[in-house]
Amino acid sequence: MIRALQKRVLFSSLVLMEPRNYMCTTRRTQDKANKSAMDQEDKEELERERHLRERFSQKIQEAMPQYAQQGPESCSNGTCGAQQTPSSMMFFRFMFFLTSLLLLMALLQISDKNSPFNIMQNIPWWQLPLSSVSYFTLMRALLPYREQRRIKEEYEVASRLNPTLTLDQFFAQRYPNMFQGYQTQQQEVVAAVSACLASANDLNFVRTISRAAGSARDIRASVDNIIGTLKREYPHLFQNTGAPPFSSVGV
Helix, strand or coil: CCCHHHHHHHHHHHHHHHHHHHHHHHHHHHHHHHHHHHHHHHHHHHHHHHHHHHHHHHHHHCCCCHCCCCCCCHCCCCCCCCCCCCCHHHHHHHHHHHHHHHHHHHHHHCCCCCHHHHHHHHHHHHCCCCHHHHHHHHHHHHHHHHHHHHHHHHHHHHHHCCCCCHHHHHHHCCCCCCCCCCCCHHHHHHHHHHHCCCCCCCCHHHHHHHHHHCCCCHHHHHHHHHHHHHHHCCCCHCCCCCCCCCCCCCC
């Protein structure tokens, strides 16, 4: 009887264990199936994203032809930028050389040896007409660079029409009041500068005039300052009335 019970218990235990093992095997099979399905979905999602990226990049290349020659790896390297086409490079080179040529021509025009200003600057100052040197000194001390360039070009054009035209004649005809002060006429200023130039042994008085002119924002005030400075620096050249010893200087 005991043996019979043992057999029965053993038999019933085996019977109970078989469904449990079957359930574990079924769960593992389901987990593997679910995992493979998820992996397949991930692969499909990645494939869809890759197709979308390719279609998007293709649309960009169609819309912007300058990117058509670039490969997809260039964007990943950080070089996916606007590349200059050969035609644009040729145009840039043409404009660069054209600008350089025009600049050289302008420099040659400025450094023209036959220019009246260049001829006057190459002549020793004591051989030049005093009034012309005076006008030139006042122009350099009182006028801005652009205004000097404009007057220089205007004088060169006028001197081509009239080769005997001097600088003092040019200013007297076209700019009779340019170097006029609040208390001094232009002719008096030119006569005073010419008198100092005639008595000076060098051109140090030009520095005196430049310092007296200052910034020359107000030309008329600067002219009065120049006259006052010349009276202090060269008192023997002025009479008791404060006027220079001669009112005009002939050429």
